[in-house]
Amino acid sequence: MSSGNSAATRSEVERSIAAVWRLESAKIIAVLARMLRDVGLAEELAQDALLAALEHWPVDGLPDKPAAWLMTTAKHRALDRLRAEAMQARKHEELGQDMLARGDAVVPDFVDGLDAARADDIGDDLLRLIFTACHPLLSRDARVALTLRLLGGLSTEDIARGFLANEATIAQRIVRAKRTLQAAQVPFEVPQAQERQQRLASVLEVIYLIFNEGYTATAGADWMRPALCDEALRLGRVLAALMPDEAEVLGLVALMEIQASRSAxxxxxxxxxxxxxxxxxxxWDHLLIRRGLTALAQAQQQARARGESLGPYALQAAIAACHARAPRAEDTDWLAILALYDALAELQPSPVVELNRAVALSMASGPGLGPAAALAIVDELAAEPALQRYPWLASVRGDLLARLGRASEAAAAFELAADLSRNEAEARLMRQRAAQLKA
Incomplete structure (x- = not known):
């Protein structure tokens, strides 16, 4: 233990534990899942390690290597479980041998759970965990929710917010998903070519949502969670190396590279x-922009080679590229962005896409364009059940009202956005905008 850590208050230690857990939980669960072949049990034992940290660190002080402490503790829990199961299996085997010696039928059929992980073409526990959680036995929503829980370290409440869904519904999906994987004894591996393709859409969606949670956190004190962005980018790059002919994989990587370029x-x-x-x-990080533009060009080339239109990730990457190519905000080609959102809305219609399309429409110049036309769309979207408590709807409405000179209405809209937001930095920003309009 570090000698200076003993003076830390319990609340400081607990904040440190929470920070380490957010960064390391996915890796711990992934390693345990490879050992145990059971993602539900892996999460349970990882949580046991977290509880051990909450018990010991406030008393003993922070360890010099907190992440290693958690990983080692979790592995010990897993090894204890495997040893107990192996001992039980040996007892059953001895009983079977006794039955065989007496001429009785041998009933037990054993599965060797202690072997090393089956060989596949990606040596990455986190990516194995994604493909396992995205098994076709699960519904699409269950796959995404489970993987966000296991890899993103998100609470059930945060996942529900990301889905614009009820928290109890998300909790039920996660519990059922883990039980389904356990009952089916789904192998912890990256599937081979044909099955991998079937799971790709869910895998891409999961990586995308993990990145988005890092890019703008749904809750907490921080505006961003950079470690999640980094993890999503890493997973996306590994997947692109595995599937270099998939336009949507390249499109997602392009989108994340360009978005990440703005972080600083x-x-x-x-x-x-x-x-x-x-x-x-x-x-802006121009190396990341170049990487993103290169990946986008490759995605466009792959789509043309197959005679296909761009998919939703490549379209979003093309929108991000319009911003990246503009030296100044006023140089942005909003008509091009609006056309891309039109294509995205046709391909993947949703209230959130329509809200973003309204923003592009408000910024573009021409007949039927501008903030007044956009406000009419946003006011219609306010009736959408999925957006009733979506802070960015109120924020966009506030911005449009401000640009139309309706300051008091705009201030009220920004205050509503602040009240709806669970991200402290985001809420402060909305209140500051409201205060500026009232000044």
Missing amino acids: ARLDARGEPVLLLAQDRGR
């Missing part, structure tokens, strides 16, 4: 959020 500019010197049009583009 999304916070000011005080750590407060800075929205896209106000960002210092000189702080």
Whole structure:
């Protein structure tokens, strides 16, 4: 233990534990799942390690290597479970041998759960965990919810918010998904070519949602969770290396690279959020932009080679590319972005896509365009049940009202956005915008 850590208060230690857990939980669960072949049990034993940390660290102080402590403790829990199962299996085997010696029928049929992981073409426990959680035995929503829980370290409440769904519904999906995988004894592996293709859409969606949670956290004190963005990017790059001919894999990687390029500019010197049009583009990471534009060009090439249109991730990457190519905010090609959102809305219609399309429409110039036309769309979207408590609907409405000179209405909309948001930085930003309009 570090000698200086003993003076830390219990609350400080618990905050440290929470921070380490957010960063390391997915890796711990993935390693245990490979050992145990049971993602539900892996999460349970990982949680046991977390509880051990909550019990010991406030008393003993923070270990020098907190992540290693959690991983080692979790592995010990898993090994204890495997030893207990092996001992039970040996007892059954001895009983079977006694039955055979007496001429009785031998009933037990054993599965060797202690073998090393089956060989496959990706040596990455986290990616194995994604493909396991995205097994076709599960519904689409269950696959995404389970993987976000296991890999994103998100609470059930945060996942429900991301889905714009009821928390109890999400909790039930996760419990049922783990039970289904356990009952079917789904192998912990990356599937081979044909089955891998069947699971790809869910895998991409999971990586996308993990990245989004890192890019703009749904809850908590921080505007961003960079470790989640980094993890999603890493998983996306590994997947692209495995499936280089898949346009949508490349499209998702392109989207994440370009979005991640803005990270440094999304916070000011005080750590407060800075929205896209106000960002210092000189702080954008141009290496990541180049990587993203290259991946987008490859996705477009793959789609053309197959005679296919761009998929939703590649379309979103093309939208991000329009922003990345503009030296200044006022140079943005909003008509091109609007056309891309039109294509995305046709391919993958949703209230959130329509809200983003309204933003593009508000920024474009021409007949039937601009903030007044966009406000009419946003006001219609306010009746959508899925957006009733969506803070960005109120925020967009506030921005449109402000641009139309309706300051008091805009301030009220920003205050509503702040009340709806569970992200502290996001809520502060909305209240600041409201205060500026009232000044």
